Amino acid sequence: MQIPFGQPSLGAREARALMRALRNGRVVGNGVLSLKAQAHLRELTGARHALLTPNATQAFELFLHTGAGAAGGFLGPGDEVILPSFSYVSMANAIAARGATPVFVEIERETLGLDPVAVASAITERTKLVLTVHYGGMACDLDGLLAVCGERGVPIFEDAAQAIGSTLRGQHLGTFGAGACLSFHATKNVTCGEGGALLLDDEGAMRMAEIAHEKGTNRSAFLRGEIDKYTWVGTGGSYVLSDLLAGMLDVQLERTAELNARRLEIWDLYQAGTQWLEDAGSVFRCVPRTGCDHNGHIWWMVAQDQALADRIIDGLRGEGIQATFHYQALHASPFARQHLGTDGLDLPLTTQVSDCIVRLPLSSSMNRKKAETVMRALKKVV
Ligand SMILES: Cc1ncc(COP(=O)(O)O)c(C=O)c1O
Incomplete structure (x- = not known):
C-alpha cells in the first residue's frame, strides 16, 4: 500500500462551488464570493477583519503595508524583527526584502514555537515586531510572548498559516496579536489550492490593508459605492484572491x-x-x-x-x-x-x-x- 504524505479532501461540493463561480462569470477578486468567504472567516475565527489573499506569504507582506508591523511606522533598514529560525522562509524573506533584519531566536521543545525567554533577551530598541509561529496548528507560548512583548511595547504577528480551527482557551489562534496570516495551500487542513488570509483587529490598520490589498487604491470603497471613481492613495500590491477560489474556500471553511x-x-x-x-x-x-x-x-x-x-x-x-x-x-x-x-x-x-x-x-x-x-x-x- 502506498501512503502519500498528504492529500486534500476535495469533492462534489467544491466542484459545484467552482462551477457556480464559472457560471456567474464573476471570477475576479473582491466579488460576492470573496465577501462571503471573508464573513465566514470572521465568524469562524472571531477576528474583527479578514482579507483573502493569494497565500499566507502575501498576507504578511500585506500586513507590512499597514504600518502596524512596526511599533509606530513602517518596517525598513535598521529595524529588527524577532522570529524563530525553525520556520517557513516566507516571513523572514518579506522582512529582509524591506531592508529590515530578521533576528532568529530559539524555540521551545514542547510545541516548537517561539521561546519567550529567548525573545526577551533578543529585544532591543530596534525591535519593531515579534513574529511567532503556531507550528502544526499548536498554540505557542502566547501568554509568555504577550507578557514579554506587552512590557516592551512590541507588537506580535501570529503566523497561523497552519492553525485554522485551533484555539487557546476558546479563542482562535491568530486573534491574539496585532495581525495574523492563515494559509489555504493544498497542504493545509482547509484549502482552495493556493490561498491565504490576513486577520486584523485594528480599524486603522484595516483601512490601510484594504488600500494595499487593491494595489494602493481606494477600489474597495468604490466597490462599496462610497466613491464614484477609485485612484492611487497609498502603497500596496496585487493581493486579491480570485472569486473562483474564494467560492471553493467557502465550502472548505464550512467543513x-x-x-x-x-x-x-x-x-x-x-x-x-x-x-x-x-x-x-x-x-x-x-x-x-x-x-x-x-x-x-x-x-x-x-x-x-x-x-x-x-x-x-x-x-x-x-x-x-x-x-x-x-x-x-x-x-x-x-x-x-x-x-x-x-x-x-x-x-x-x-x-x-x-x-x-x-x-x-x-x-x-x-x-x-x-x-x-x-x-x-x-x-x-x-
Ligand atoms: C508556518 C508557515 N507560514 C507560512 C507559510 C506560507 O504559506 P503560503 O504557501 O500560503 O504562502 C507556510 C507554508 O507552508 C507555513 O508552514
Whole structure:
C-alpha cells in the first residue's frame, strides 16, 4: 500500500462551488464570493477583519503595508524583527526584502514555537515586531510572548498559516496579536489550492490593508459605492484572491470541523502509537499546551540523532509510506549566513529539530487503517 504524505479532501461540493463561480462569470477578486468567504472567516475565527489573499506569504507582506508591523511606522533598514529560525522562509524573506533584519531566536521543545525567554533577551530598541509561529496548528507560548512583548511595547504577528480551527482557551489562534496570516495551500487542513488570509483587529490598520490589498487604491470603497471613481492613495500590491477560489474556500471553511476531526483522529492514534519510542528515549514529541484545542495539522517527533531520523524516513519510504523532514533552520541557510551574518549563531534545539524531525503522513483523506499501517511499519523500521 502506498501512503502519500498528504492529500486534500476535495469533492462534489467544491466542484459545484467552482462551477457556480464559472457560471456567474464573476471570477475576479473582491466579488460576492470573496465577501462571503471573508464573513465566514470572521465568524469562524472571531477576528474583527479578514482579507483573502493569494497565500499566507502575501498576507504578511500585506500586513507590512499597514504600518502596524512596526511599533509606530513602517518596517525598513535598521529595524529588527524577532522570529524563530525553525520556520517557513516566507516571513523572514518579506522582512529582509524591506531592508529590515530578521533576528532568529530559539524555540521551545514542547510545541516548537517561539521561546519567550529567548525573545526577551533578543529585544532591543530596534525591535519593531515579534513574529511567532503556531507550528502544526499548536498554540505557542502566547501568554509568555504577550507578557514579554506587552512590557516592551512590541507588537506580535501570529503566523497561523497552519492553525485554522485551533484555539487557546476558546479563542482562535491568530486573534491574539496585532495581525495574523492563515494559509489555504493544498497542504493545509482547509484549502482552495493556493490561498491565504490576513486577520486584523485594528480599524486603522484595516483601512490601510484594504488600500494595499487593491494595489494602493481606494477600489474597495468604490466597490462599496462610497466613491464614484477609485485612484492611487497609498502603497500596496496585487493581493486579491480570485472569486473562483474564494467560492471553493467557502465550502472548505464550512467543513473545517469535519476536516480537523479527521486529522485529529490520526494525530491521536500516532501519539498513542509512538509512546514506546519516547519511553525508550529515542525521540521527543509534541506536548500540547494546556487549554489548546489544536487542529491536528502536523504530527511530528524529533529523533535523538540524525541517523535515526534518516533510518525512519528512508525505512518508511521503503514500505511505500511518505514520511518527511521539515524546515531547514533559517539561521544556517546560505542567504542568512551570507547576508545576515548568522554564522556564529548557536541555536542548539533549532538545529536538532531541523536535522532530526520526522513527520508522518497526515491529511483529512487518511483513515485509521492507513494510520495503523504506518504504526506497524514504524515498529519494523526502527
Ligand atoms: C508556518 C508557515 N507560514 C507560512 C507559510 C506560507 O504559506 P503560503 O504557501 O500560503 O504562502 C507556510 C507554508 O507552508 C507555513 O508552514
